[in-house]
Amino acid sequence: MRAPKARLARLVRLAVVVLLVCSGCGLFSQGTVVSRAPAADDADQQPQEASPIPIATPDGKPLPDDAIVIGALMASTGLLAVYDEPALVAARIRIDALNEAGGLLGRPVVLRLIDSHTEMSSIRNGAEQLLLDGVDMVLMTCDAAFAVPALDVLEGSGTLVISPCGTDDSWITGELGERVFSMATPAGTEAMILVELLADRGFGTAAVVIDRTSTEAVSVCEQFKREFESTGGRVVGFYRYHSSSPWLLDPILGGLADRNPEAIVFCGTRLVAPEILTPIRAAGIVQPIFANSTMDGDFWIGRVSGVGDFTMLSYASVFQDTPDPSPAVRELLAEYLAVTGHRANDGRVVTGADAIEAYARAVKRAGTTEPGAVAGELERFDGEELAAGPTTFGPGVHAAVGRPMRIITLQGPYARYQRILVPPSLSE
Incomplete structure (x- = not known):
């Protein structure tokens, strides 16, 4: 392509x-x-x-x-x-x-x-x-x-x-x-793909949860909020967490329960994510979670009981039971x-x-x-x-803007390759 x-x-x-x-x-x-x-x-x-x-x-x-x-x-x-x-x-x-x-x-x-x-x-x-x-x-x-x-x-x-x-x-x-x-x-492209994923599922409201230990994760979720709202979506809660500030977890759990978003967009690191995702699921908050590529991989999944409906972005499928479609x-x-x-x-x-x-x-x-x-x-x-x-590069364009990404979903305790998604502006 x-x-x-x-x-x-x-x-x-x-x-x-x-x-x-x-x-x-x-x-x-x-x-x-x-x-x-x-x-x-x-x-x-x-x-x-x-x-x-x-x-x-x-x-x-x-x-x-x-x-x-x-x-x-x-x-x-x-x-x-x-x-x-x-x-x-x-x-x-x-x-x-x-x-x-x-x-x-x-x-x-x-x-x-x-x-x-x-x-x-x-x-x-x-x-x-x-x-x-x-x-x-x-x-x-x-x-x-x-x-x-x-x-x-x-x-x-x-x-x-x-x-x-x-x-x-x-x-x-x-x-x-x-x-x-x-x-x-770039983070902006990942944000646009996350918006497209929510649109594919028909979700018009979302809550955003950020693990602040990753500047990349912060950037993706901040840009997701702007892009989602520009397309008519509504962010009903925007929460930040850091492992050095565990008291921030209670407002996140309370806000998600009270505002009941259709989806949760999570941008964070695999090391800190269980501190956030485990209490969310334990509290009975079962909405689908969408994550950027900093969550890619499966070694963290066993640390989150009942992770449930979870989708994340990736550059390639490393999962042996659902190998990447690219021979290279x-x-x-x-x-x-x-x-x-x-x-x-x-x-x-x-x-x-x-x-x-x-x-x-x-x-x-x-x-x-x-x-x-x-x-x-x-x-x-x-x-x-x-x-x-x-x-694609060009004069003043020195990163892979608009490149498609793999969509990885969790099924039970396993991560599986689902499809390749092209950013919306390239698929029009």
């Missing part, structure tokens, strides 16, 4: 308005990660073996003179590791595949990783180090607030930056830099399992592979790794078929 840029105009305008109105244990260690070398012309030369789990080599180890160096400034430790690390592992898998096929432009591709530790000071210092290392492109952490100190350092050098998983709408408009892109679906996604998930020894926790893993795949395609078309030329090729993506779905 193609997504012509003209059909994205409404979504981009919405994102600009929103920007004006409102304002995780790691596999990696710090160092230089060298992927498997391209196949040698000399048949007697033995290829370098890749580690079954990516492990960093010591800092300062010499790299091939002609190497294309991809820097990674992401969190393998700290709060953001749960989002950054799966994408980082998938990126490494894709780099290994590139090298097995002979590299990129006939050159080996290496990965220089600096763990941000989810710390502002570390991420800025890391960006300065990557510039000294002479990287050709930087993979950036998912959270825009943590990325800003690094982007401030990198912008002056003209470095190309791709976040595998940045969802904040500030990635859309070039606000974070002229050569800064994200492979994730199924292949990636199988590779991830082979490398890590466990299946992916959620569908966001595909964006790490997409970041490398998008970069490789743009480099091949440009015939160079020069950042400006590669950025120009990325801006020409128009319905580019990647694992997460058709992806």
Whole structure:
């Protein structure tokens, strides 16, 4: 399916308005990660073996003179590791595949990783180090607030930056830099899909419950409220919760019981969600719950007794009994399992592979790794078929606005793939 840029105009305008109105244990260690070398012309030369789990080599180890160096400034430790690390592992898998096929432009591709530790000071210092290392492109952490100190350092050098998983709408408009892109679906698009899901079920009223530990979740639900009301829906309650403020739960339970919405829209994290959802269901509040992609996965379900009618968004189905319809996604998930020894926790893993795949395609078309030329090729993506779905960029449109998402529903204790839903402005 193609997504012509003209059909994205409404979504981009919405994102600009929103920007004006409102304002995780790691596999990696710090160092230089060298992927498997391209196949040698000399048949007697033995290829370098890749580690079954990516492990960093010591800092300062010499790299091939002609190497294309991809820097990674992401969190393998700290709060953001749960989002950054799966994408980082998938990126490494894709780099290994590139090298097995002979590299990129006939050159080996290496990965220089600096763990941000989810710390502002570390991420800025890391960006300065990557510039000294002479990287050709930087993979950036998912959270825009943590990325800003690094982007401030990198912008002056003209470095190309791709976040595998940045969802904040500030990635859309070039606000974070002229050569800064994200492979994730923006929060505004997720909000529109949630509105469409409620419309499909005929729900005209909704209550919104937000887990404030996730800035992404907050953004999705805030934008859902605006979009839902703009289409004639009515938000009858808007509640915020934080695990550091458990007394906020009573007003949420009382408000839901008193106002009796047709549906509940929940934006939160999988770690905190049971603190909210368990009491909601225990109180006899049985309305259908709709959640954004920060709830994707099934490891939290057993912590919520009687979760009931629950629908969430995803980039890919990781559930073995209802596999993803995309062969590319199924292949990636199988590779991830082979490398890590466990299946992916959620569908966001595909964006790490997409970041490398998008970069490789743009480099091949440009015939160079020069950042400006590669950025120009990325801006020409128009319905580019990647694992997460058709992806369109353009001048000032540097995130996958309007990309379809998977709909995952819970049936008993199991999460199951249901369908792919196209945002309403693209399906008209």
